[in-house]
Each structure stands twice: as structure tokens, then as C-alpha cells.
Amino acid sequence: MPEGHTLHRLARLHQRRYAGAPVRVSSPQGRFAADAARLDGQVLRSAEAYGKHLFHNYGPQGTVHVHLGLYGTFTEAKLPETPPVGQVRMRLAGRTHWTDLRGPTRCELLTEPEAEAIKARLGPDPLRRDAExxxxxxxxxxxxxxxxxxxxxxxxxxxxxxxxxxxxxxxxxxxxxxxxxxxxxxxxxxxxxxxxxxxxxxxxxxxxxxxxxxxxxxxxxxxxxxxxxxxxxxxxxxxxxxxxxxxxxxxxxxxxxxxxxxxxxxxxx
Structure with missing residues (x-):
């Protein structure tokens, strides 16, 4: 299972590549299709990590919560996009790059209170400046x-x-x-x-x-x-x-x- 540094590294990468502009969101596998349709074309406000959890914040549209678990992976590539390979739960595409998420334990669209409730259950994260x-x-x-x-x-x-x-x-x-x-x-x-x-x-x-x-x-x-x-x-x-x-x-x-x-x-x- 990826440790916290991997999720913080992903959050920084996604913040740099996708945040602040509209993104294309889809679910080639279909298991995240309805929520992906709600987010498609919306602005990704921010990406952050807390422990082994990744959060993509879309403001009023909600927050995508990802927990990779034992088998989840993100693969990153430059545009243009290529057809999905394997069971892609979520595809995120921006101005210059796209990324595919496969095999996560969790990939879900949450309200702000639901996302905050997950963070509240976690202990302090050594990689967060607000840690106590x-x-x-x-x-x-x-x-x-x-x-x-x-x-x-x-x-x-x-x-x-x-x-x-x-x-x-x-x-x-x-x-x-x-x-x-x-x-x-x-x-x-x-x-x-x-x-x-x-x-x-x-x-x-x-x-x-x-x-x-x-x-x-x-x-x-x-x-x-x-x-x-x-x-x-x-x-x-x-x-x-x-x-x-x-x-x-x-x-x-x-x-x-x-x-x-x-x-x-x-x-x-």
C-alpha cells in the first residue's frame, strides 16, 4: 500500500497540472460514471493529501476522495489522450496532461462535510503543516x-x-x-x-x-x-x-x- 509521501507527491503533481482550470472527467470502466458526468467541465479548485487519502476539491460540486488501497495506481501522460487500457475507474484530463486511476479501494464524490469527516478520523500527518x-x-x-x-x-x-x-x-x-x-x-x-x-x-x-x-x-x-x-x-x-x-x-x-x-x-x- 502506498505510504503518505506518495499521496502528497500525487497531490502536488495534480495541483500543478490540473488545478485552476476546467478539466475533463470520465469513467471508462463505468463505476464512477454518474459522478464523473457531474464533474466533467468543472474547475478543479485544489488537490491535497491527508495521510494515505487524496482529495480533489471541485467547490460546490463536491470533493473526489481517493484511497488507493493495496492495488490502486495513477498513471500520468501528456496529451493527446489515448484509448483507456484495463479497468480505468476515473480519467482526468487537463490542458497538457491526463491521468488514469485504476483499482482504488475508494473513488467517490463527497460533500464537504463528508470529506471533512474522513479527515477528522485521522491522526496528525507529518507531511501537513497544520499537524499537531x-x-x-x-x-x-x-x-x-x-x-x-x-x-x-x-x-x-x-x-x-x-x-x-x-x-x-x-x-x-x-x-x-x-x-x-x-x-x-x-x-x-x-x-x-x-x-x-x-x-x-x-x-x-x-x-x-x-x-x-x-x-x-x-x-x-x-x-x-x-x-x-x-x-x-x-x-x-x-x-x-x-x-x-x-x-x-x-x-x-x-x-x-x-x-x-x-x-x-x-x-x-
Whole structure:
């Protein structure tokens, strides 16, 4: 599932390419056809992301809410348009570019109150300037739930997924199963600040890189990481491989249906 930096990157792209002018909206697949017809020819006012959610605001006409889920993707191209390929839920076309949305968990036209209700259910997003990290801390500091699970709870913290979760815990030497209420407030601030830095870099580059300069392949002589997720990481999807810091094998377990990775030596319980 795409993490928050991907949605913010998409929001910036769509804001730049489509906002402020009338757009053509269609649903070649047909599942969004009625709402697409209402929006066709309207001005896209703005595009913004909140956590793993994307919102296209059309003013009085409503807001398109997209949640990509596990399989959703946007593909972007320059005009002229070409015939749709596959199950295109929504096609958006502007002055210079067009984009197709396939396979999302959600693609729906909402009223402003409905869109705001979705945002209200989410925790603070490290990529939003209006974020209030103390709201997440209030939940974390009272919880017996593991910090690994809390970081993935979108009602606690929005936009953080499996990669950022595993990597930020490693970077701060935190055992994944530590109860939230056992976390120090100063350490929480360090975690939040680190997520802001890492995720902003992800928006700029389109990939997740968490490894310090001294542990990069060109410095250590190791082979660059080969993985469809891209980026250089410490523990994510490195089960059994040596830790880049201490050399211990990276551990793995399943937690709440998701894969969890950590270094037992660098993150002692």
C-alpha cells in the first residue's frame, strides 16, 4: 500500500497540472460514471493529501476522495489522450496532461462535510503543516498497545506505513513491542521530527531512503538494494540479512496482519 509521501507527491503533481482550470472527467470502466458526468467541465479548485487519502476539491460540486488501497495506481501522460487500457475507474484530463486511476479501494464524490469527516478520523500527518503531533502523543502515552502497532494506526498517526514504521523504530533504537505508554515524551518528539524529515525527502524523490551516509553502498562497499519499493533501508524486507550497523541478522514477525522487521541487537526489548 502506498505510504503518505506518495499521496502528497500525487497531490502536488495534480495541483500543478490540473488545478485552476476546467478539466475533463470520465469513467471508462463505468463505476464512477454518474459522478464523473457531474464533474466533467468543472474547475478543479485544489488537490491535497491527508495521510494515505487524496482529495480533489471541485467547490460546490463536491470533493473526489481517493484511497488507493493495496492495488490502486495513477498513471500520468501528456496529451493527446489515448484509448483507456484495463479497468480505468476515473480519467482526468487537463490542458497538457491526463491521468488514469485504476483499482482504488475508494473513488467517490463527497460533500464537504463528508470529506471533512474522513479527515477528522485521522491522526496528525507529518507531511501537513497544520499537524499537531501532541494529539498522537496523547493516544500513544496512554496506550498498552505496542508502539509498532500504534504507528500503523491511521487514527493515531496518518500516512505512516510499514516501511516508515520499521525504519523510524530502528533509527531510534526502539523495540517494536514496547508499549506506547512506556515511550519517553522526548523520544516521541525525536520520532515525529525524524518522520517529518524522512517523509519530506520521500515526497521530493519518490522513494523511501532511511540509511545514514556512512552506511550507504558507496561507502561500505555493499551491493545497492534491489527491491521494487526502492530506496536504501536498514531493516524493511531484510529478514535474515546482516544489520548494516551491528551485523546481527534482521528479525521478522507478523503483527496485526502486517510484516514487522527489526534488529534484536540495535532494538533490544
Amino acid at each position: 503531533p501532541e494529539q498522537a502523543w496523547e493516544r500513544i502515552s496512554r496506550s498498552r498497545t505496542s508502539i509498532a502497532a500504534l504507528l500503523m494506526d491511521q487514527s493515531v498517526l496518518a500516512g505512516v506505513g510499514n516501511v516508515y514504521r520499521a525504519e523510524v523504530l530502528f533509527r531510534h533504537g526502539i523495540a517494536p513491542m514496547l508499549p506506547g505508554r512506556s515511550l519517553d515524551a522526548v523520544l516521541w518528539k525525536d520520532i515525529w521530527d525524524d518522520l517529518v524529515t524522512l517523509m519530506r525527502a520521500g515526497v521530493r524523490t519518490g522513494r523511501i531512503d532511511t540509511v545514514a551516509d556512512e552506511h550507504l553502498p558507496e561507502v561500505t562497499g555493499r551491493a545497492p538494494r534491489q527491491d521494487r519499493h526502492g530506496g536504501e533501508v536498514y531493516v524493511y524486507r531484510r529478514t535474515g540479512q546482516p544489520c548494516l550497523v551491528c551485523g546481527a541478522p534482521i528479525a521478522h514477525k507478523e503483527l496485526a496482519g502486517r510484516n514487522l522487521y527489526w534488529c534484536p541487537t540495535c532494538q533490544p526489548s
